[in-house]
Amino acid sequence: MIDVSGALKQPGSSFAFDELLSFEPCEVMGEELAFEGARLAGELFSAGETVSIDSRLTVTVHAHCARCLEPVEYPMDIEVRAEFKRTPDEDGFLIRGHEIDAGEAAFEALLTELPMRFVCSEDCRGLCPVCGVNRNKSLCTCLQGAAGPSPFEALAVLLGNQTNEEV
Ligand SMILES: [Zn+2]
Ligand SMILES: [Zn+2]
Known part of the structure; x- marks a missing residue:
């Protein structure tokens, strides 16, 4: 959670953030995935009523090779851009009180960037x-x-x- 109360009072302002996140293990397309060392770093911009983030998520995904079933560690580094609003809508996240849950946006971005399947090596x-x-x-x-x-x-x-x- 990032406190945005100061940013909301100063439209046009921005600040850098660097957050450690923890994602619960989850099942994606039949594969149980675990996540380690998630970190979201970037910048937050205030437009007064809304705030947006432009950041990068680095995380190691623990999965299994689709061919040989051995454990695979898959490092990811993805862009996370999101907008947070006071009222819910289709492509924004909510400002809750005076905080935003950047982890929610980061996890959603992560899910869309996951590979269809993991392999331990292209030569497996x-x-x-x-x-x-x-x-x-x-x-x-x-x-x-x-x-x-x-x-x-x-x-x-x-x-x-x-x-x-x-x-
Ligand atoms: Zn055989
Ligand atoms: Zn393999």
């Missing part, structure tokens, strides 16, 4: 579809065979990669 080989072994750690022979597809082709099919057309 994922789990073997046959025996379930983590193919980054040990290689099984399930997908090896004279006539069969290479492990990478099989994996690409498994992951739904549309790489058929190599022109």
Whole structure:
């Protein structure tokens, strides 16, 4: 929460802020995410009746690799711009008393910037579809065979990669 009582009395004024935030773990698209070290820093501008912030959120997201299911730490650095008003409307946040909840705006921005899925590495080989072994750690022979597809082709099919057309 940021006290904006002084800013509201001085339209045109601005001040810098730097806040540590804590976000509760939450489920996003079936994935349980946790957040660590959230920090929002930037500037607050007063227009008298409304205030706006122009800031950056840095946070580490704890998720799991979509391919091999290992834990992934994903650092994010995103822009957070928001407007706060005394009366609620569609694209603004509320000034409550003489405070604003910048964390609410930051979390909303974070949700829109989250990747569709997390991978531990672009080269992650994922789990073997046959025996379930983590193919980054040990290689099984399930997908090896004279006539069969290479492990990478099989994996690409498994992951739904549309790489058929190599022109
Ligand atoms: Zn992985
Ligand atoms: Zn296998």
